[in-house]
Amino acid sequence: MLSVKVTGLLIVIVSSTMFGFLYAETYKNRILQLKEISNLIIIIETEIRFYKRTLPVIFDVQSNTVPFMKSVFENILVKISVGSDMESLWNEEVEKLHFCTYLNEKDIEFLKKTGHVLVRADAQNVEKMFLGLYRELDLIIENAIEEEKEKGRLFKSLGILFGLFISVVFA
């Protein structure tokens, strides 16, 4: 009987600790995805500023660069060929990232702003518009790192503590 109880408590402690660690991991993954977005924007800016490629061409070529953006690019390319408006398509598609990435509301808003810049940029303002995007994204990444430090540690500790708490209560 005691061994069953000990095993049960151990399972509770291990699973709650794992849950805490897994939850903390989402903060790390968000930073990784934001950094991937940052690299992608650099590539897109290069394509725009130096090669003057059009957005459909860029989306086609870069659809495999960042795996979680693949569906965004591909869906836009399909829908744009029937004459839809690029900016609203972009917004519609990045909104879906909420359900399949670690990005939060703020990050999605940033992506929407990126879409606006891509569609509205002209040769005169493209450099400045991208500079604005980089500044904003750097700030978002900085905050995400801070958040990961604070909340990551918090959820890891909470996971362990919750497991211990349950063990004490039911011991």
Add this chain to the structure above:
Amino acid sequence: MLKILDYLPDVIRNNILIEEERLNEIRIRMDKPVFYVADSREYVVKENDKPVIADKIMIDNLILKFCSHSKYAYEYAIKNGYLTVEGGHRIGICGQAVIIDDTLGTIDNISSLNIRISHEIIGSAKMMADMVLKDNKFSNTLIISPPGFGKTTVLRDLIRILSNKGKNISVIDERGEISGTYKGSMANDLGNRTDVMYCMPKVKGINMVLRSMKPDIIAVDEIGTTEDVRALLEVYKSGVNILATAHGIGKKDIKENTMLHLLVENNIFRNYFSLNKDRSVNAEC
């Protein structure tokens, strides 16, 4: 390939009651009715018997579509007052000039569009080809007409015929409308021995192909500036043949043109063809 009508909003597309092959142009002006010209007759686009009025949103969205949602990629063209879309259709634009450091930066607040539908009429220059190519020797040719009389259509067909008769032709297609080149492939047939330098300023393009492509003939559309004339004089001196078009009514206009008169005085062209509205051609030597 996208047809020109596919670019237009439903309210215009559904109310143009003539097939695209017969369309000559569509004119869209802010806060004014939309017109289209087919078989040289003008019509108003109407929905439920009321004229369709274009607004700023309609024009802005059209510009974005024509630019593949990438205005930055069409900056050079916009600055020069036009856009060329898939199929070689040219869209003339008017709006507010934005001056940056004393030079024209771009055209903003675009308020008028003139969509000129490009047509490929195979065989339209057959008679002309017989006159300019004798014993397989081509003599320099200038095609003259006012806008909208079919200069580019005739030039395109003449290039195709000459190319298929063995001449290596380099085409400087500044606006991409001769070849209708889109993403590297040509919408129009320019023959088997034709090389196209597209979206390239004329003078720069002429100098480049002269040095690198060893053409028998250099073909350019709508010459008119001092730089164009200088570049063509260089081509002439180098022994390469010239096929060009210019605005005017006949040879007399070219002679009196402040810039193009040099071409007549230096006997650059052997053949002058002036096109009439009814598609007839007058030949002068």
